Amino acid sequence: MSPITPPLPRRDDPVGAFMPGARLHIDPTGSGPLDGFTCGVKDVFDIAGATTGFGNPVWARTHPPATAHAWAVERVLSRGAHVVGKTISDELAFSLSGVNHHYGAPLNSAAPDRLTGGSSCGSAAAVAAGLCDFALGTDTAGSIRAPASFCGLFGFRPTHGVVSTTGVCALAPSFDVVGWCARKPGILERVGDVLLPPDQLGLESSVIHWDLEAWSIPEACDPSHRVQIAGLVSPSIRLEDGEVSEQGLDLWFETFRTLQLAEVWAQLKDWLEAATPALGPGIAERMKAARSVTAEQVSAAAALRDDIRRQLERTWRRTHVIVIPTVPGAAPLRSASVETLEAYRRHAMRLLCVAGLGGCPQVTLPFLRTSHAPHGLSLITPPGTDRQLLALAHRIAAKFAALD
Template identity: 50%
Template sequence: MSGTPESDAPQSAAPETRDPLGAFVPGGRFEVGPSGLGPLAGLTFAAKDIFDVAGTVTGCGNPDWARSHAPAAEHAAAVAALLQAGATLVGKTVSDELAYSLNGQNFHYGTPANSNAPGRIPGGSSSGSASAVAGGLCDAALGSDTGGSIRVPASYCGLYGLRPTHGRVDISGVMPLAPSFDTVGWFARDAETLGRVGAVLLGEDGPQPPFERLLLPEDAWALATPAARAALEPWRLRLEQRVGKAAPLVVGEPGGGLEAWMWRFRQIQGGEIRAVHGDWIDETRPHFGPEIAERFQWVWSLGEEEIASATAARADFSERLQGLLAPGTLLLLPTAPSIAPRLDADPEALRQHRGNVLSLTSIAGLSGLPQVNLPVATLDGCPLGLSLIGPAGSDGALLAFAERFVTLPG
């Protein structure tokens, strides 16, 4: 974690204290000025409330967590890096409880508004960060992505968002959920800003060949609704014109498909969550909202053998996918099966939708590969994202390619 000069402490007299979108945690609109001069001068950003900000309590979406933890002594490394690069922090945003959901509906603090799809969920768990950027309350925002918490809100809210190669961005000072999946990601309304932030947080890629090979996972596309596939089809064709005809393949587990990999992801994730947070939950007995309480009950039901089996299978999946995504190769897939569900969606329908979402997001999650969401399509007036997964360590090249691709003439 990075040291924090006293002058970097949050200033309560922020020039803008309103929060019309419910994107910020209670009392979370404050300002921390830049600690250096750099390429992000003039840029404003927010941080999901699992990132430490010196002098404030990191609440992690749950009042009992906030009550049982002291204010942070230092900024999280990613926060400190952006401040050092000249950006200004404008507050801390709502997270799903302990970052363990993809919906963005916090039982205690409410649901941040989705400005680009009114009446629909923003996606989570980086819900407030996505809401704040989509609603113009800041230029960029930090979030985390364990099971899809950057990629899914980016698709639902019409934003650019990156889940980097696992381990590429310093995650110190960020609440862990499932460490072998946890990554620091971020949102922006345009690809150029996403890339500017990336240049600070990612550092330099190693040598990267141009992207000249495209893979089309047919089982991933089959999870999208017919209407979503139709809306994304022109962009698939446009990408093929840019890179070359896509080679079809199947990435799911033989006999079980992507759903089997989704369950393996959930089992490994659940085991890690139990190891990280079990003692705190046993000691504190926190009050969770119904959805999150049910999820933690499931975590405690997992057997060690099924976790071990899923972990062993993951190694084979990662090796195979990383072998497929050789340097210069891109995997093209829908970010989510469709647009954001409605706020009043039936809970069972939401559960089924979440399973399909996780079947898509577990591809990059299990393999640790970088994935960028491109907000290129709409359906029924709502955003719909297209994703590119690149080889490990190609994050900078992936962002540069995405920016060039979306700005090419139609």
């Protein structure tokens, strides 16, 4: 496969992060914690008067302009943010690569020879390039966490269901969440102050779970880093080795994949059959797989998900924070083949599926490097502890900066 061609550079968008055409600018509608901050918005969120493209030009042509802002967009505008454009999404938000067959692959400022990751590729590229202070994205199977990791950013996936997805294109609703990324942990936390409800549980950080299976995935990280990382989480830490998955992360990934594929097909089937769009490489194959999932497979996977959630509930009784690498290593090269990208995706999904299956919040922090490129360290905490997790990430980042 030849190197992927980036979108044509523009003076106001040298990395090709934003959708083609005139950049959308929306002034704040109120004042608050986001005063003075600029925001990019993934092109899966409705913005009143604009057509939401969902990463596919046929989708854009077959859907009318939005009549209202998505809830999350309205919320950040009302608290002082200035929206500076719609960012490119991977096609139908159904990819982790950051490559859109129709709109190109935004450039990764943190590692220009590597991909940004997806599906919130434009959001991460815009933030990494300094074109906005933070960006809204979505995360179903890792679509904010992977790009944040690849681009050296802080990224956050909240507890499932705590941030409204009203006005956001749905992919797999039982996993879909609104997420966001930023270069600075303080901004990540400020966005959380605006979008998140009060926490439902208290969070301690005196016991952390170092998942041995997750850290054994190729290229994840040098295990010798674990004592330093534990010390950053808390000065009086008890480090607990173990494996959160009783069945193994391969089975967790297959459980997630089956349920996600079934939901994707249920969500998009009618449009796909009516519009017959030409889908790009990787997307077409995954959609074919989605069409073939059987009711029996879904029933078995749903039962496994229930069991997985019970396992996680037991984990939360003895530990407070799960520490894993966000992804297996640095982002794939822009010259990577479709086969290489698919293999990386499968490795990554063994890590990314944990929070999705458990409905847990997860923050990725840009603390690791492999092959001279960034990748993230992740903290996962129990559902309903989102604000405390963001505050913990902010404290850890301050300690890490002091060591640098």
